Amino acid sequence: MSRKYARPGFSRRDLLRGVLAASAAGFASRLGIERLASAATARETTRRFVFAYFPGGWDQLLFLDPRDTEANEKRFDDSNRSTTLTETRYANLEGHNGFTPRLIKAGNLTFGPATEKPASPAPKLSKYFEKIAIVRGINMGTLGHEVGYRYFLTSKFPAGNTARGTSIASECAAQMGSSAPLPALSLRVESYNDRYPGQYSAMRVDSIDDLLQVLDRGKDLLERDAVEEALADYAKTGTSCDVNVYDRRGILSRMRGADSTAHSTLASQLAQRFRFVGSDDEASQKVRAQYGFGKGDAGSPGARAAFAAQAIKQSVAQCVSLVIGNGTDTHFVGNPNHADALHPGIAALAALIDDLAKSDAPAELAKATGGKSWLDHTTILCFSEFSRTPLFNQFGGRDHHLTSSCLLAGAGIVGNQVVGASGEVGMGSGRYDFKARRVVSTGGENILPEHIAATLLASAGLDPWTLRDPKPPIPALLPGGG
Amino acid sequence: MKSPALPSSLFKSLLSLTLVACGATPVPRAKESPGKAVDVQAATSMPDGHPDVPVGDPASNNDRVGRAARRLNVEQLRASLLAATGFTWVASRRVSDPDSPTGFSQLPDADMLEAFAATLGRPDYVTSTSESIEPAVTFAKLASDAARVACRTAVKADVEGKSPPPRILRHAGATDTRASNESAIRKNLGYLALRFWGRHVAPEDPQLLPLLTLFDKASTAAAGVDTNGTKRVAASPADGWRAVCIAMATDPQFLTY
Numbered sequence: 041m042s043r044k045y046a047r048p049g050f051s052r053r054d055l056l057r058g059v060l061a062a063s064a065a066g067f068a069s070r071l072g073i074e075r076l077a078s079a080a081t082a083r084e085t086t087r088r089f090v091f092a093y094f095p096g097g098w099d100q101l102l103f104l105d106p107r108d109t110e111a112n113e114k115r116f117d118d119s120n121r122s123t124t125l126t127e128t129r130y131a132n133l134e135g136h137n138g139f140t141p142r143l144i145k146a147g148n149l150t151f152g153p154a155t156e157k158p159a160s161p162a163p164k165l166s167k168y169f170e171k172i173a174i175v176r177g178i179n180m181g182t183l184g185h186e187v188g189y190r191y192f193l194t195s196k197f198p199a200g201n202t203a204r205g206t207s208i209a210s211e212c213a214a215q216m217g218s219s220a221p222l223p224a225l226s227l228r229v230e231s232y233n234d235r236y237p238g239q240y241s242a243m244r245v246d247s248i249d250d251l252l253q254v255l256d257r258g259k260d261l262l263e264r265d266a267v268e269e270a271l272a273d274y275a276k277t278g279t280s281c282d283v284n285v286y287d288r289r290g291i292l293s294r295m296r297g298a299d300s301t302a303h304s305t306l307a308s309q310l311a312q313r314f315r316f317v318g319s320d321d322e323a324s325q326k327v328r329a330q331y332g333f334g335k336g337d338a339g340s341p342g343a344r345a346a347f348a349a350q351a352i353k354q355s356v357a358q359c360v361s362l363v364i365g366n367g368t369d370t371h372f373v374g375n376p377n378h379a380d381a382l383h384p385g386i387a388a389l390a391a392l393i394d395d396l397a398k399s400d401a402p403a404e405l406a407k408a409t410g411g412k413s414w415l416d417h418t419t420i421l422c423f424s425e426f427s428r429t430p431l432f433n434q435f436g437g438r439d440h441h442l443t444s445s446c447l448l449a450g451a452g453i454v455g456n457q458v459v460g461a462s463g464e465v466g467m468g469s470g471r472y473d474f475k476a477r478r479v480v481s482t483g484g485e486n487i488l489p490e491h492i493a494a495t496l497l498a499s500a501g502l503d504p505w506t507l508r509d510p511k512p513p514i515p516a517l518l519p520g521g522g
Numbered sequence: 523m524k525s526p527a528l529p530s531s532l533f534k535s536l537l538s539l540t541l542v543a544c545g546a547t548p549v550p551r552a553k554e555s556p557g558k559a560v561d562v563q564a565a566t567s568m569p570d571g572h573p574d575v576p577v578g579d580p581a582s583n584n585d586r587v588g589r590a591a592r593r594l595n596v597e598q599l600r601a602s603l604l605a606a607t608g609f610t611w612v613a614s615r616r617v618s619d620p621d622s623p624t625g626f627s628q629l630p631d632a633d634m635l636e637a638f639a640a641t642l643g644r645p646d647y648v649t650s651t652s653e654s655i656e657p658a659v660t661f662a663k664l665a666s667d668a669a670r671v672a673c674r675t676a677v678k679a680d681v682e683g684k685s686p687p688p689r690i691l692r693h694a695g696a697t698d699t700r701a702s703n704e705s706a707i708r709k710n711l712g713y714l715a716l717r718f719w720g721r722h723v724a725p726e727d728p729q730l731l732p733l734l735t736l737f738d739k740a741s742t743a744a745a746g747v748d749t750n751g752t753k754r755v756a757a758s759p760a761d762g763w764r765a766v767c768i769a770m771a772t773d774p775q776f777l778t779y
Contacts, residue, residue: 241656243659243660244641244654244658244660245660250638250641253638254663257663257667259750259752261667261671263761264761267743267757267761270765271768274736279773279775280729291590291591291778292778294656295774295777298657298662299772301659302659302662305659305663
């Protein structure tokens with residue numbers, strides 16, 4: 041290829057990135073969080089991330105942002121709904137499928153009544169309150185499912201329904217320079233990558249069977265060893281210049297990278313570690329009991345959570361995204377049915393946290409950061425695209441509501457605290473003073489998904505200012521305030 | 523009223539000249555306006571004496587010319603495999619079946635690309651509404667599986683003469699090896715480059731050397747036992763063409779457009 045085709049050493053994009061980085065650093069300094077701006081110096085490369093998505097929009101009154109109907113002279117009693125514009129109807133849960141109308145309090149956290157079934161022997165989320173932080177009053181800025189979903193995935197507001205930017209999972213994997221067989225693995229969650237090499241795009245699978253199909257190749261499809269080696273050698277052969285000149289966005293080289301990863305993944309025989317849904321061996325039975333699903337029930341939230349745990353614990357993937365919840369887009373049903381839809385995902389999340397907390401991390405990881413369990417090396421983000429209205433509609437259900445909450449747990453997150461708040465009337469998005477680290481009635485700003493993404497990155501010492509629309513992390517959630 | 527003969531013939535002549543002039547310019551310029559698609563007609567050939575038309579300016583296009591290449595989606599992959607080999611990925615697959623006592627039944631001839639369409643990027647309009655055509659690891663592995671099945675079936679059909687004319691062994695015989703008839707092997711490789719990639723590659727072009735090497739290795743392998751315990755007899759040219767077919771059908775040149 042002619043020398044005139046050579047890529048210039050410094051492109052306009054590089055220049056823009058430099059200006060953006062300088063601006064972001066200045067912005068951070070003005071906020072008084074200089075240490076966060078230089079967080080990249082303490083970059084962790086061994087951190088694991090789990091992104092657990094509850095599809096459909098959850099009712100936060102039943103989970104992360106409940107109202108205590110007995111407190112403040114029964115301010116949130118349903119009889120005051122005309123002034124609070126909030127109606128809990130918790131009493132409807134009495135005696136329904138093991139739920140009670142009572143809130144679940146643990147440390148500084150309060151969970152809604154769909155979080156746990158008190159008599160159930162399954163792992164309880166509240167048991168791990170010291171590892172959990174809740175962010176409330178997040179302004180999602182949309183009532184559209186796809187928009188809110190993609191906004192949280194990429195921390196960049198979509199253009200129409202179309203996602204922009206890179207999924208935070210891929211962002212984390214790329215910034216860590218993940219060398220895991222699958223840097224990012226996605227079970228039924230969309231994945232985007234608009235600027236990193238192809239190996240950081242999530243391997244997207246629709247079911248555990250699909251993952252097995254990807255991790256394994258049947259004998260009938262294998263050529264003899266010598267031919268497999270020759271095919272692998274051929275795959276590394278470069279394409280001629282007259283083809284490469286049409287490769288405007290580097291897709292040919294990214295395809296070769298993906299092909300190479302597929303070869304190494306097959307060679308590592310990872311499939312054996314994901315046969316817990318249908319196998320009868322002792323380890324598989326133990327996994328099914330731990331996560332509360334039956335043999336063959338691959339589509340249950342428990343099986344999906346177990347899939348995430350296995351991917352983390354077996355070091356198959358470094359960033360795992362999964363649809364952990366069942367659909368909760370319940371416009372026409374009340375609390376009991378919504379709780380039935382919401383709880384299995386929460387129970388699966390509790391089992392996942394319990395599993396990671398009780399599983400020892402490899403010695404080299406423990407030596408690197410001091411954490412003994414897998415939960416000490418894994419950060420979990422739990423989110424939905426938005427929430428449900430605080431008032432019931434004419435059908436006795438709840439519609440879409442702008443203000444939502446999320447849950448962060450595990451490594452790099454200061455637990456046992458609630459950050460932000462929804463409004464006292466109608467649960468609007470609250471204002472939060474990032475510098476004073478408290479909810480304010482005037483001034484401050486809304487907490488947005490951008491803040492959550494920045495916090496996740498900063499929690500592992502990754503650079504939050506590389507995001508397309510960077511916002512500062514939430515200092516209160518970071519050890520030592522960042 | 524008498525019609526003016528001269529102006530009429532003059533008009534016809536001018537019209538003919540205009541048509542001839544238009545016909546002598548077979549590459550119309552692309553016209554772009556904001557928000558409208560570009561309408562570019564395919565050119566058959568340049569007129570005699572016409573200077574070369576540059577295909578683009580690499581220096582101002584990130585070292586590249588033309589539009590960016592895109593990965594095939596599921597439907598395009600299936601259609602491309604069918605066009606190139608005559609076969610696609612069909613296999614036996616276990617599926618959920620509420621009417622079965624076990625809850626499952628075995629489909630003997632499932633369209634596997636359809637079965638894995640979501641994993642390969644097709645939107646389901648429930649959890650995803652946009653098509654993913656990223657060159658993911660998942661796609662690389664599953665496209666390779668599809669190529670292996672299609673190539674195995676196609677080469678077998680060609681060797682057995684079941685679906686004439688042959689699609690893979692067009693210019694080489696079933697017993698031709700590199701040692702016995704290298705020119706036929708090279709000619710067939712050039713033909714396959716056109717069939718799979720849409721590129722004219724001359725039989726003597728050095729670009730075919732990696733494929734020639736692959737064919738040679740795969741067609742002359744000795745009998746033995748693989749690491750997974752599978753016993754293999756000594757290889758034949760059919761093994762070589764199968765390997766070449768797999769390599770071509772998993773090459774980014776086949777999987778992009």
